[in-house]
Amino acid sequence: MGRTERCLSARRTSPALRRPDVMRLETPPGMRIFGSPHRYVQGPDAIDALGGLIKAYGATPLIVIDQFLVSVLQDRLAYTMLSAGLTPMLLPFGGEITYAAIDALVARTNGSALSVVVGVGGGKALDAAKSVAVQLALPMVTVPTIASNDSPTSAAIAMYDAHHVMIAVDRMPRSPDLVVVDTRVIANAPTHFLRAGIGDAIAKKFEAHGCRNGTGNTPFGSRPLMTAIAIADACYATLRDHAAAALLAVTAGILTDDVEATIEAVILMSGLGFENGGLSIAHSLTRGLVVARGAKVAMHGNQIAYGTLVQLAAEDRSAPFIADVMAFLQSIDLPIRLAELGMANATDTEIDDIARLTMTAPHLANVAWPVTQADIGRAIHRIEQLATAQTFTPVSGVV
Numbered sequence: 477m478g479r480t481e482r483c484l485s486a487r488r489t490s491p492a493l494r495r496p497d498v499m500r501l502e503t504p505p506g507m508r509i510f511g512s513p514h515r516y517v518q519g520p521d522a523i524d525a526l527g528g529l530i531k532a533y534g535a536t537p538l539i540v541i542d543q544f545l546v547s548v549l550q551d552r553l554a555y556t557m558l559s560a561g562l563t564p565m566l567l568p569f570g571g572e573i574t575y576a577a578i579d580a581l582v583a584r585t586n587g588s589a590l591s592v593v594v595g596v597g598g599g600k601a602l603d604a605a606k607s608v609a610v611q612l613a614l615p616m617v618t619v620p621t622i623a624s625n626d627s628p629t630s631a632a633i634a635m636y637d638a639h640h641v642m643i644a645v646d647r648m649p650r651s652p653d654l655v656v657v658d659t660r661v662i663a664n665a666p667t668h669f670l671r672a673g674i675g676d677a678i679a680k681k682f683e684a685h686g687c688r689n690g691t692g693n694t695p696f697g698s699r700p701l702m703t704a705i706a707i708a709d710a711c712y713a714t715l716r717d718h719a720a721a722a723l724l725a726v727t728a729g730i731l732t733d734d735v736e737a738t739i740e741a742v743i744l745m746s747g748l749g750f751e752n753g754g755l756s757i758a759h760s761l762t763r764g765l766v767v768a769r770g771a772k773v774a775m776h777g778n779q780i781a782y783g784t785l786v787q788l789a790a791e792d793r794s795a796p797f798i799a800d801v802m803a804f805l806q807s808i809d810l811p812i813r814l815a816e817l818g819m820a821n822a823t824d825t826e827i828d829d830i831a832r833l834t835m836t837a838p839h840l841a842n843v844a845w846p847v848t849q850a851d852i853g854r855a856i857h858r859i860e861q862l863a864t865a866q867t868f869t870p871v872s873g874v875v
Contacts, residue, residue, distance in 0.1 A: 509696040510703055510752050513629050513652045516744055520660040520731055523552055523619060526594070527560030529656060533615055534591025535562050540581065540605035542597025543570035545621060549596065565590065569597075569604045572636050578607040590614060592653075598622050598669075599634070606633045606648055615653040622669040623662045623739050624777060625676045628655050629747030632695065642766075647695070651751075659739050663731045670726055672777030674719050674738065675810045677746035678801075679758035679784040681712035683842065686787065687754025692842035694754040704752035711745035714738070720808050757787035757847065757855075760837030764830030770818030774811070781810040782817055782859075789855035790847055795862060802866050813863035814856075827856050 517529060530537055539553060546568050557564045567584055571577055581604060590612060595605025596619040609616040610633075618628040627634075633646040662670070685708070687693075688700050714737050722738035725731070761783035765771045771779065785805070788798050802812045814822045831852035834840075840847055 507698060508701050509694070509698040510701050511631070511651050511696050512748055512752075513655045515653070516629070516655045516657070518657040518659060518736070518740060518744070520658065522656050522658040523549065523596075523661060524556050526553070526619065526656055527556035527558070527562055529654060530592055530594065530617055531560045531562065533617075533653075536589060536591045537562055537564045537594050537617075538585060538588075538590045538592070538608070538612075538614075539564050539566045539594045539596060540569050540601055540608060541566060541595075542601040542621070543568040545597050545601075549621075553596070564594075569601050571600075572638060572640060573600055573603050573607070573634060574636060574638055576638075578604060578611065581608050582611050585612070592617060594619060596621065599625060599627050602627055603633045603635075606631075606652075607635075607646065610646075610648055616648060617654040617656065618652045619656045619658070620743065621658070621661050622665045623657075623673040623742045624669040624775065625673055626680075626743055626747035626750060628652070628657070628743050630695075630751055632751075655743070657739060657743055659736055660731055662739055663726045663735050664729070665726075667723060667727050668775070670738070670742070671723060671808060671810065672775040673742035673746075674715055674723075674808065675775075675777035675779075675781030675784075675805075677711055677742045677749075677777075678715055678805070678810075679756075679780050679787070680708045680746050680749035680753065682784060682787055682791075683756035683758055683839075684708035684749055684753025686756035686791070686844070687839075687842035689844040690756070690842045692754055692756075692839060695751050700753045704749060704754075707745050708749035708753045711741045711749050714741040714745065716804060723808055754842050755839040756842040757790055757834070757840070757852070758783035760834050760839045761786055761830070761852070763837045764833035765817065767833065768814075768817075768819055768830055769822075769826060770820065771814060772818075774817045778811050778817060781805050782812070782814070785812060785859045786852070786855045787843075789858040789862075790851055791843065798859070798862055799866065802862065806866065812866060813860055822860070828853055830856065 592615045593605050593609035594617040595602040602618050606616055620628040631648040631651050635644040635646055637643050684705050694700050718734040718737040721734040725735050758780050762779050765779045805812050811817050831849045834852050835849050
């Protein structure tokens with residue numbers, strides 16, 4: 477029995493875990509599942525409404541916050557909690573998401589009677605808060621302060637060892653109860669976070685279709701529903717329409733409708749798309765990229781943007797189709813070749829290693845036909861060749 481399973485089984489008598497919708501049951505054959513947060517709230521200064529939004533959960537929230545954000549947001553959080561009559565416990569978090577670190581966070585609560593766990597910050601703070609919520613059998617609220625990926629709406633928890641090597645992807649027994657997205661805070665974050673989030677979200681259309689055309693399952697353990705396909709399609713269409721203008725706006729420090737639409741696509745549509753539609757080759761490729769020379773330090777979303785191109789090549793898409801996606805990525809300064817991930821002059825051996833490790837991912841059934849290591853290697857080489865021929869000029873001013 478794994479760590480998360482031990483944690484959950486030890487708390488199965490909790491009233492919060494008796495409801496059928498929060499138990500991780502085996503999916504009966506032929507059944508399909510759609511999961512999502514109970515409520516999603518997005519807009520400028522949404523953090524200032526947080527107290528009122530979580531009041532229904534009880535008077536004693538636990539706030540797990542990125543350590544470097546305490547000085548930035550502490551006063552605003554204190555005011556919104558006080559205004560709602562809440563008495564929060566604030567736990568700053570820094571460092572790696574390890575089981576030992578989570579145990580330490582839980583220990584710091586000293587057995588207090590807490591009502592809800594609220595994660596505030598980037599992916600690490602949110603994952604830490606999710607894991608604490610599981611251990612304490614409490615509802616979970618996410619408050620992302622950057623839009624670098626779609627984890628705020630997800631039940632997934634990425635766990636690492638002390639050397640930043642991912643060792644597991646645990647899952648909460650249910651999706652977050654509430655997601656609160658302050659678009660003004662996110663728009664004021666460094667632009668490269670939003671760009672990476674766009675790179676991560678772009679893949680979801682192609683991965684959801686890959687899962688549906690193949691034989692794989694979604695993270696909920698079922699075949700994808702058409703609803704998930706529609707959401708993933710809408711995510712991609714929204715980014716094609718708004719992402720470039722959104723990046724220009726946040727670079728200039730302006731919150732616009734393009735920014736609002738892009739953040740919605742990156743956090744909400746992308747999250748619903750991957751959990752209910754499934755992942756595929758684009759995310760599988762990260763198994764090789766996270767240890768590849770140079771590329772291993774690239775942001776996750778940048779790796780996924782490149783992985784999307786490799787998936788299209790592995791699916792034998794036409795050169796004009798790939799060139800169109802490639803031109804879009806280039807227009808918003810997302811990588812279209814390994815050198816732009818930090819892996820200049822990749823050798824055949826290095827590409828073979830990326831392909832070999834890609835084959836260890838669990839998502840490779842999510843394509844229309846069986847994919848081999850040789851197929852992935854050929855797809856990478858094809859993208860490298862097409863990227864060399866690509867002459868599209870990036871949009872001026874996007875940094």
